[in-house]
Amino acid sequence: xxxxxSRHVSVVxxxxxxxxxxxxxxxxxxxxxxxxxxxxxxxxxxxxMGLSGCGKTTLLRLIGxxxxxxxxxxxxxxxxxxxxxxxxxxxxxxxxxxxxxFGALFTDLSVYDNVAFQMHEHTSLSESVIxxxxxxxxxxxxxxxxQSLMPSELSGGMARRVALARATALDPELILYDEPFAGLxxxxxxxxxxxxxxxxDALGATSILVTHDVQESLKIVDYxxxxxxxxxxxxxxxxxxxxxxxxxVHQFIWGEADGPMPFHxxxxxMANDLGLRxx
Amino acid sequence: MVLESTLRNIRLVGDGTLKxxxxxxxxxxxxxxxxTQSATSFRRFDLVIREIFYAxxxxxxxxxxxxxxxxxxxxxxxxxxLQNYGSEQSVGVLVALSLVRxxxxxxxxxxxxxxxxxxxxxxxGLMKATEQLSAMEMMAINPMARVVAPRFWGGVISMPLLxxxxxxxxxxxxxxxxxxxxxVDDGAFWSQMQAAVDFRHDIANGIIKSLVFGIAVSAIATxxxxxxxxxxxxxxxxxxxxVVS
Numbered sequence: 001x002x003x004x005x006s007r008h009v010s011v012v013x014x015x016x017x018x019x020x021x022x023x024x025x026x027x028x029x030x031x032x033x034x035x036x037x038x039x040x041x042x043x044x045x046x047x048x049m050g051l052s053g054c055g056k057t058t059l060l061r062l063i064g065x066x067x068x069x070x071x072x073x074x075x076x077x078x079x080x081x082x083x084x085x086x087x088x089x090x091x092x093x094x095x096x097x098x099x100x101x102f103g104a105l106f107t108d109l110s111v112y113d114n115v116a117f118q119m120h121e122h123t124s125l126s127e128s129v130i131x132x133x134x135x136x137x138x139x140x141x142x143x144x145x146x147q148s149l150m151p152s153e154l155s156g157g158m159a160r161r162v163a164l165a166r167a168t169a170l171d172p173e174l175i176l177y178d179e180p181f182a183g184l185x186x187x188x189x190x191x192x193x194x195x196x197x198x199x200x201d202a203l204g205a206t207s208i209l210v211t212h213d214v215q216e217s218l219k220i221v222d223y224x225x226x227x228x229x230x231x232x233x234x235x236x237x238x239x240x241x242x243x244x245x246x247x248x249v250h251q252f253i254w255g256e257a258d259g260p261m262p263f264h265x266x267x268x269x270m271a272n273d274l275g276l277r278x279x
Numbered sequence: 280m281v282l283e284s285t286l287r288n289i290r291l292v293g294d295g296t297l298k299x300x301x302x303x304x305x306x307x308x309x310x311x312x313x314x315t316q317s318a319t320s321f322r323r324f325d326l327v328i329r330e331i332f333y334a335x336x337x338x339x340x341x342x343x344x345x346x347x348x349x350x351x352x353x354x355x356x357x358x359x360x361l362q363n364y365g366s367e368q369s370v371g372v373l374v375a376l377s378l379v380r381x382x383x384x385x386x387x388x389x390x391x392x393x394x395x396x397x398x399x400x401x402x403x404g405l406m407k408a409t410e411q412l413s414a415m416e417m418m419a420i421n422p423m424a425r426v427v428a429p430r431f432w433g434g435v436i437s438m439p440l441l442x443x444x445x446x447x448x449x450x451x452x453x454x455x456x457x458x459x460x461x462x463v464d465d466g467a468f469w470s471q472m473q474a475a476v477d478f479r480h481d482i483a484n485g486i487i488k489s490l491v492f493g494i495a496v497s498a499i500a501t502x503x504x505x506x507x508x509x510x511x512x513x514x515x516x517x518x519x520x521x522v523v524s
Contacts, residue, residue, distance in 0.1 A: 064417055090419035098417040104410035118418050121425075176417075
């Protein structure tokens with residue numbers, strides 16, 4: 001596997017928040033992730049990129065403990081997730097935040113209640129303190145003014161920003177983002193990208209971003225892992241990735257229609273399908 | 280050929296039976312899990328009260344109107360039949376016992392399943408499809424305790440109250456038709472009813488019956504929603520199964 005950032009690896013081995021070693025995972029007999037090795041340094045913003053269905057969201061779910069590795073180990077904040085009890089897993093998750101692909105806001109709660117949800121559930125803070133904290137979180141994403149609206153009244157970009165405020169409500173150590181840029185207009189996309197970077201630095205958190213939006217991600221992340229067909233095919237800093245001559249990375253970065261990922265799905269010959277006699 | 284077809288049919292019946300038994304078993308296990316995760320519902324009873332509002336209060340119109348009309352039909356048909364035997368004044372007893380013992384719990388449960396049960400299934404199913412349940416899990420909050428158990432207890436508490444209201448409205452319906460419209464003696468209507476309806480044997484048993492229906496309907500509704508495939512078709516299928524089951 002081509003390693004485009006060996007300097008980075010030598011640094012992260014000291015202070016890794018996430019360490020995945022020789023991970024194999026599959027649904028039924030179909031192996032989705034094969035021999036994954038991945039490390040995320042504390043305080044960094046790391047992107048996991050790849051085509052739709054390549055296994056990157058599965059990888060994120062394994063890091064969040066929603067799925068269990070079949071082989072290999074997943075270690076988050078120094079704890080092995082394999083065979084962890086539910087109470088231990090919940091204790092660990094209190095230190096994590098996750099933003100889902102379309103926000104996953106609770107549709108029966110207002111924007112304010114969505115952001116305050118974890119504070120109400122997990123803390124014994126007074127209502128006035130919760131109110132102040134919630135408004136600060138909403139202010140950080142520029143949406144203090146929509147606190148009384150319901151999620152159905154928000155645009156896609158606004159819902160994503162509220163979800164970001166909710167994911168950071170308890171100042172998590174690790175924030176996981178599942179396709180945060182999917183379906184956004186260019187302005188919302190830029191806003192979300194900048195917020196992800198700013199919040200990560202302001203909170204002193206570590207973030208893992210699963211995405212296939214190359215240009216926006218490369219602007220904000222520290223390190224990139226490329227996944228293809230369940231295998232990490234390349235890794236490196238954004239500069240190293242941009243300069244990569246690996247055919248898959250090149251095709252992905254520049255959005256070329258044909259390359260290692262063929263344009264045509266495997267099929268019989270055209271002449272055969274049209275019932276023509278091949279010459 | 281005939282043997283093959285017979286064997287295939289037997290296999291189909293066996294397969295169908297196994298699936299039904301498996302589904303019942305899974306629902307019972309789910310009910311057990313719900314009960315073990317019910318502490319939050321009782322510690323924060325406001326969560327259950329909210330569900331009583333959605334499942335119970337919002338079902339009031341359909342329950343009361345249906346009860347009224349069922350009682351009216353019983354009053355009319357009961358009086359028609361009883362007058363042939365010269366005992367039309369017993370129509371109050373017929374209306375009350377039919378409603379309190381049988382029709383109240385059963386019809387109210389059917390209406391409750393189709394209105395509130397399907398709504399609970401659809402809500403939980405959509406929460407799953409839009410990853411709200413996963414989001415809750417990732418926040419270290421157990422959806423069984425925070426979403427499923429309050430809805431289950433909201434349904435269980437609402438059901439007997441709705442069944443009692445159904446019966447009460449039915450008796451009023453029977454009274455309106457038999458006494459007010461047709462002219463059966465109102466003293467006989469009420470006094471015979473009072474004498475014939477026993478609190479423990481009739482009313483308490485009816486309440487217990489409706490409580491059991493409430494547990495069954497709420498368990499099935501929450502189970503189907505929680506186990507629904509996270510797609511539009513999955514939620515559609517789950518709501519249908521809730522009403523049919």
